[in-house]
Amino acid sequence: MNFEAIIEKYTVSILDHRIKTLIAILLLVLVATAGARFLEAPSGYRGFVESGQPNYQDILNLEEKYGMIDTLSFVIKPNNGDIFQKDVIQLIHELTEASWQTPFSSRVSSLTNFQYTTVDDDDINISDFISDTDLMDENSLQELKSLALQERTIVNFILSESARVSFVNISLDVPEDTGFEDPIEFANEQKAYFNTKYPDIFVTVAGSAMYSNNFQTTARSDATSMYPGFLALIIILSYILLRSITASAISLIVIFLSILPSMGMAGWLGFEAQPPLIIAPILILTIALAHAIHILSIALTNMNEGMDKKKSIVESMKINFTPVFLTSFTTAVGVAGVNFGKIPAFSEMANTVVIGSTFSFILSVTILPIIFMLMPIKTDGKSSVVLNALSKLGDLIYRFKLYIITFIGLASLLLINLIPNLYFDDDFDSYFDRVDNWVKVKNIVNDEFGSSFFIFANLSSEETDGITSPEYLKKIDEFARWLETQDEVVTVTTVSDIIKTLNKNMNGGNNEFYSIPDNKPLNAQYLLMYEFSVPYGMDLKNQMTADKSESRLLIRLNMATSKESIEFNERTDEWIKNNLQGYQTDGVVGIPIMMPYVYQENTNGLMRGLLFSFSFIVIVIGITLRSLKLGLISIVPNVVPFILSYGILAIFTNIVTFSHTLSILVSLGLVVDATIHFLSKYKKAESLNLNASDAIQYCFKYVGFPIIVASICLFSGFAFLLQSSFQTNFILGGMCALIILIALIIDLFLLPALLLIFRRRNVV
């Protein structure tokens, strides 16, 4: 019994046992879907990093010693003038007090509660920089301004150099598995209150917690803004293309029953609802729709030609079973290549698509034919206009095959030349550049402070109480000052700054004593005194360990691209190697340092994934079509779209981010689908001994339409991602849409032309 006979027997048998099959499949779908409630809330940027990633481990080590690095910050900017106006200071004072109420806050630091030291002979007073806002007049405000601008731990940390923008920073210590929603909700309430109370002062919420929370809010807003529109589009498209309400309804059932259990399985597997996961339903939808359209359109064509209903669907299954399986399989393999990357959020998205692809295959070959039989189908008996047009296209291609190959060949050569201009880079600060409010805040902060990011460096003296030794303090000071000479750094503060300030103040405020004393006990006693003088939440636990063997530097980073960050990190490691012997340090640590490495590893991984997926797909095609020639020819339409789209990308930009790379893997399996459908029909035509022109006509008749339909669906799906407020989804959507569009053109023009040319040579 040959394969087609097996499929025929199989289809007839499920149609005979339709109720049993239906119940079994629906049960499977139900159980899988039940997992959806376990989908986890996104953990922000941390969901983009594998737990074993060395730079992430550095962050975790740092957090173990000094508490969580995430903060919420209020950005305060008066519409006119600088911070040193009575109402602005009053606002900061009130906001500081209110901020202590933030859920999970561990400390609050601002201009008003900055612990400022004053000396009066032998009286040392360490207290809030500004406590009594009622008595302030213009003179005292100006005095405060000049004092503040002299404090190196104020400038560029809580006050910009221009004194026009100030921060109230809230350190958070959120328990594991708890998001930032509560603190952010509280901060937003404060923001609303102060915006009403002080309409002339701009107050907003920023900080790494807010950045992290953007992942969740964009995921949610993407889902709510994109899904309904996309769904409507698909309903309209499937109706226009199939011209049958019932057939459209069948497609929609298959689509839903593919998406629901996939998201459910994502829940069972403990995936996080990160923004990339938003893409998964759109991809699954297009895959399922493509299957449905391939199977239904041929069944409908058969019915139009007078076949009875059962025979129509059985015949369609005979033609489509292999390509539907193959396309599901290659899509899954293509997307599975994303797992070679190093970003869990994207791997989870990819694996959800793999699951969805599997479900869509299962449903297309079980429920779909059954529902087709159960539902009343009417056909208009007319041959489609599209089919006539396609038949004309087939003729044109037959006549102009050489021109087509030459034209596309030349275009490819031209565009390939542009590709070397591309280089890999990434800027994780740009993730939310499509969120208006975020960009506004980001621009204010970046203009005034260089960037909104802090990084850290831990320096261990490797002995208990070692950080008060003059050698250690001088080293850490040298390290800090060297860092400040780097373009990537705005400013740095360390324990040495505290010691220097104390030494000056303990010596009557004399600037000559702004230095590190060569006396370890004295330094230790200074710190003891300082610790006795600061209130709750202002201690030094966030910058030195309890046994005083280690302390950390706080570094305000300048804007830097991935490449610059990596260079900066390497430069710093080099400096540490040459200058900090005898001390233990992990170098600079933080999100902006970690992410570039994550991208780098991820891009390298994706390249390996691409190689894997691509070779696997080519082999699979060759084996199933049992033809080396077709296997080799299939490489062309599967590679050219990527070359052309990257060439086109190079016209607009030089930077390739990891989302661009990702787009290749995501679309590879889909691009391949069309080729598979085309080639499998071509093979069938060859086996029918059709001549070259008729073979192409045969392909256009049976797959031209479904390929166009599937491509339009995919194109619209990806184009919808252009609405995403998550930059990565936006790029991914744009690139994939472009690739799919080019692939369609290639499949309709170049592939048949190539088949014709190689066929003729074979014949000759």
Next chain:
Amino acid sequence: MNKFLLILFFVMFVNTSLLSEDNFEKGLRIAKESYESTRGYVDSESDQMMILVDPKGNEVIREISGKTLENDDPNDGDKSIIFFNKPKDVEGTVMLSHTHVNDDDDQWLYLPALGRVKRISSSNKSGSFMGSEIAFEDFSGNDYRKYEWEFIGEEEYEGEICYKLVSIPKYKNSGYTKRIGFTDKLLRPRMIEYFDRKGELLKTLYFEDYQLYNDKIWNADTFRVVNHQNKNKTIYKWVNRELNVGINKKDFEKSSLLRLAD
């Protein structure tokens, strides 16, 4: 007979006044009685050891010794001197405090490496004591005058029926919004939960190793503090504690700091 009636009336009156005592008055009365049961020690001397334990179990040890002097003036606070012994770098540092009930304390610090006495600001009593989970204000936590009290019932704690008291700091710079504690029938505080400025449970202080000193005063010789937010622990122990030892009152003057340090 008249006398008997008078006594009867008196007893009834006292009873009704006790019966009509509300929970705030009752809380204050218990707190006051508890505080007063620790008074009359005249002065004391002790060695103290503090163990700081981080969430991973790493320990850091601090050692000090101290003297305190009871203030005869019931409207003013006690005086104390702390000598720092360990870590070695701060050995010889001495801190003198004159506590006050309603005003900021006066504090002076003698730094041996500097050779000078510095008066330090002390409105910040909410800060950590030597990096521990204990704040300055916790040491005077038994002074009933610093809080508003409320009795909220009796509950069993470690097998004993205790008074459950809520206390709210009067001191505006306090690091706490509220404390909830258990005081046993011997009027000894046994456990206090501290709630931070946002009203969340911050830490619990357990009073352990109670000893009866001089046959009349109960002192807990161990304070064990567990911070529920940062998961650190502090164990604070008093050893060689002696009461009524006859310390020279002049030792508690600023002018004596330099002399005492040697």
